[in-house]
Each structure stands twice: as C-alpha cells, then as structure tokens.
Amino acid sequence: MKGNEKRQDMAYAPIVLFVYNRKEHTRKTLEALKKNYGAAESILYIYSDGAKENTKESVGEVRDYISTVTGFKEVHIIQREENRGLAASVIAGVTEVLSCYDRAIIMEDDLVTTPFFLQYMNEALEKYESNKQVYSITGYSHFPKGNEKLPETYFMQFTSSWTWATWKDRWDKFDPLALGWQEVTNDKKQSYAFDYDGSFGMTKMLIQQMEEKSIDSWAVRWCYCVFLHKGLTLFPNKSLCMNTGFDGTGVHCGVSNEKESRDMHTGAICYFPDEISEVPQTRQEIKREMKRERKNHYKERIKYYFCNPKQMIKKIKNVVKTN
Helix, strand or coil: CCCCCCCCCCCCCCEEEEECCCHHHHHHHHHHHHCCCCHHHCEEEEEECCCCHHHHHHHHHHHHHHCCCCCCCEEEEEECCCCCCHHHHHHHHHHHHCCCCCEEEEEECCEEECCCHHHHHHHHHHHCCCCCCEEEEECCCCCCCCCCCCCCEEEECCCCCCCEEEEHHHHCCCCCCCCCHHHHHCCHHHHHHHCCCCCCCHHHHHHHHHHHCCCCCCHHHHHHHHHHCCCEEEEECCCCEEECCCECCCCCCCECCCCCCCCCCCCCCCCCCCCCCCCHHHHHHHHHHHHHHHHHHHHHHHHHHHHCHHHHHHHHHHHHHHC
16 A cells, blocks of 8 residues: 555554653644544544642643544543553543444553654555464564564564554453463573563563562563463554653653664565564564663763762662661
8 A cells, every 4th residue: 555545444443542741742642543544444442540649730621632533533522530550541541432343442540653654554454364373463662763674564472662553353352461471480491481581580570460569561461361372462663653752751661772773664565574573583573672782871861870979879779778
C-alpha cells in the first residue's frame, strides 16, 4: 500500500489508550494519533485511572482534556473511581474491549506515533490473524537508528509494551497469575531463553512481580505468556513510536535521553514477512544492540552520579543496607 491509500476492506481495530495524570503527555499522544491515516475510521477507548490523594487535580485536568477529544470514528471514555494502577487497569481494560472485538491496538499516554502507525498495525493484524503463532504486533524498534542488516519488519520471540496489538484468542491465553512461573525462573536454561539469551532482565522482573511484589507489571506477565506458547511479535526495523515518558514524570520510567534519540519510520510499511519465524540474524543483531545499550546505560548512570553526588551517596547507602 502506498502513502495514504486506504483499503476499503480494512478492518480497523479499536484503539485502547490508558491515561492517568499527565495532561501534556496525553495531549501529545492523542494529537499524533489523530494525524494517523485510519484515525477517522477507528474507535477510541480511553481508560482514565482513578486519582490518589495527591493526584486529584492533575487527574482532573487530564479528564477535562480527554472529554474534548475528536478526530476518531467514536470516542468512549471510561473513568475509574478508584486508583487501580497501570497493571490492573491494562489487564481489565484490554479484557473488556476484547470481549466485544476480535482485535485491539493498545497504547499508553506517553507514546507518540508516526502518521503511518495505525495503517501498519491494522495491516499486520489483518495479515497474521489466522496464524496463531503470531501473538502481537508492535510499532517499537530496539534499534534507535534502524538496522541495515534486517528487513523492514521482522519477527522476534519476544514482546513490547510500547504500542502493541493482539487478538482476542491470543489474549484469552493470558494468565495474570502466571502459573508455573517458578519452573522458568528456577531453571537456568529456561531462564536464559526467557531473557532472550541474556539480553533482557525478564526473569528478574518476573520474580519481582510474582515473589517480591516490588513491581506492578502486566507486561512481564504477558511476555511470560507469549514465551510459554512460543509466540512471536512483529517488530519494525525503525520505530513508528517514541516514548516521551523518560522525563521523570512517569511511574515506571526514569530519566534518559537514549530512548528519545531515535530515527522514526516516516513512511508507510511495505514489507510484511510471509515466513512466520524468527531468523537467526535477528537474534544476533538484537543481542548486539542490547549489549551496546547496556554499555551506554552504565556510562550514563556513572555520569549522572558524578554530577549528583548526593544521589550517589544515597545509592551506596541503599546498596549497603540491602546487603
């Protein structure tokens, strides 16, 4: 498909957006989404989590703003009275929407998309609907500048929470209790595979979620589900989304410039692989990129602590205390 050419038989998936108390982030996300080809044909569900005592004003500002949103086929706003937190909100919201539709595109309030994001997501949802090995689609790429050795899109035995889409029958396999998780975390071979050959810290996150209760993540449980079923996710070579939450305002994101400096895919995606598998070169390139990113992250943290000695002392005290 070229440019903004529309397929008359395209099934436009509903968009499910989760917001909380960041009006400016939410505005940027929705303004970008409205500029997408296919936005006017898409139904938008906005889930607004309830306020905590110290966020009543900011949550109210977000709710005032989303009540004015136009540019979509329909806009439905679901305002929670209680504060559920992101994990419970996402699990409940995605389940609710997929009880009425066979597919959905899911976003959070700090993800700014390119104009061809919805077109890409909907085309991929249509193409791989009948292939049950494909569990999700994402607009995020691990490569900040793309990767010349890989095609325009490719499959990974992994997931991403930075814009994603799935089908009802795949989501039905999701288990929030992550039954059997200890069999994976206690087995070195399975743990290594779950971490994508040691490239990501998914095992640690799963333990933090299920045993230590120190994090509240739906994403690690979804990744565990896809891992158990040997599922695949379609990734673009260059991102069709940018995370604006690395400014210290997010609950789950810190401060970083690395995630913001990305070359975005500005045109339409033209290539969707027919072979439903992860090719070895993809894994090689991802592992190489993650190694580079970890190195840059360590440099960034060292620089941060040298520039903020009080934070360095606090960090050292916390480490000594926990040990």
